[in-house]
């Protein structure tokens with residue numbers, strides 16, 4: 313029997329919801345490109361209910377305990393006296409979400425002597441030291457595709473929020489005002505703008521497909537070029553590098569994983585080459601941007617706006633400058649954890665656990681590292697020498 317340590321964000325301050333705004337969520341039959349949805353043998357939750365917080369426990373606690381496992385669910389993850397630190401040394405499995413990540417550093421992995429499986433309930437496993445996991449032969453898996461479309465929707469929303477300057481306009485309405493001139497002094501139409509997508513993976517491509525009908529001019533960069541027919545369909549211009557891309561655009565959206573190559577990429581030097589008054593929306597990882605360089609670019613007017621929902625670290629401290637910098641439309645890391653997304657990654661987490669308990673293979677698209685090496689999605693996204701994903705064909 314295993315000990316499963318589940319780190320989740322706290323329940324709402326008003327308590328676990330007794331009811332919901334909607335009675336159900338739409339049934340999605342498959343992901344784009346025909347990729348199969350999570351297929352656990354059963355689920356112990358109602359799709360559309362809050363699952364990502366402690367009381368929701370990803371719908372796993374009752375099932376795991378019935379199976380005889382020991383389950384610890386906590387939101388207390390920081391500091392030497394936290395529940396996470398105390399329970400880690402004899403945990404076999406650690407589960408957390410990128411929105412409230414249980415940072416598994418090399419030092420923590422060294423102390424977690426029994427640890428065999430780390431699951432990211434969601435997408436993006438950079439909160440686990442993957443080299444240390446490889447060195448120990450720990451399996452790391454995530455629920456690929458579970459919230460990609462939700463993040464793409466959030467991206468499109470934030471592009472519009474910035475370009476049209478929604479935040480200020482809404483505040484004027486809330487405050488009882490009607491000063492149109494104040495409301496529109498920084499408001500533009502997105503139509504006709506040049507939008508550049510950094511990394512055209514699952515989310516990047518979903519953003520391209522959703523922004524195309526706005527009549528924008530689309531371009532992108534990625535390590536591998538998309539098929540010619542896809543580029544043609546969406547009128548995409550390819551650039552060899554992000555340096556080339558950012559010189560030619562008004563709006564940049566960021567969808568690369570956080571790796572040694574992408575950490576700190578949006579720095580003073582790069583921002584200085586962007587068109588004055590450009591916008592950035594980064595729902596990928598906060599550390600891809602140099603925190604203070606973004607603040608400087610907004611203050612100088614180089615950037616007209618910055619949005620996204622990812623920070624470094626998470627949760628961000630109350631005095632993080634991105635909370636108060638000018639012309640930001642930041643959200644706390646929510647794009648991938650809508651109630652709809654939670655239902656999919658909770659089901660995917662259960663599928664991974666079922667496979668692991670049975671000794672059955674975990675789907676390659678969920679695998680990041682296994683058996684001491686990058687595998688599946690991990691071989692594609694995180695390895696130093698990326699493997700081209702044959703399955704990653706444009707829809």
Ligand code: NDP
Pocket residue numbers: 434435436457459460463510511512513514515516533534535536537567568569570571573574595596597621622645646647648649692693698700701704
């Ligand atoms: P994918 O693996 O489908 O796409 C990532 C893309 O990034 C791939 O096309 C890959 O290129 C490209 N890439 C990787 N490194 C580089 C680089 N150095 N330069 C250029 N391109 C690069 O991932 P997803 O689209 O599903 O997710 C992307 C990221 O978004 C995740 O890693 C995660 O950090 C973040 N995310 C955020 C969420 C949120 O809630 N805000 C939720 C889900 C994900 P290629 O394939 O050509 O090798």
